Amino acid sequence: MDHLEDYFKSFFANISTLLTFTYLGSLAYKYILYRVPVNWMKVLYILLSIAAGWPKK
Numbered sequence: 001m002d003h004l005e006d007y008f009k010s011f012f013a014n015i016s017t018l019l020t021f022t023y024l025g026s027l028a029y030k031y032i033l034y035r036v037p038v039n040w041m042k043v044l045y046i047l048l049s050i051a052a053g054w055p056k057k
Contacts, residue, residue, distance in 0.1 A: 033041065 033044075036044070
């Protein structure tokens with residue numbers, strides 16, 4: 001039963017983090033990024049994609 005409890009703690013921590021980042025990304029787009037030109041938005045998307053996949057040591 002202890003493992004199931006740890007699983008649910010981890011699950012809710014992960015889903016909460018995912019929802020928080022989604023909400024913050026939505027706010028950033030709504031108030032900041034909609035003014036950015038399309039070409040800059042493409043470059044920003046590429047840089048964020050690279051940064052998200054960069055290996056951590």
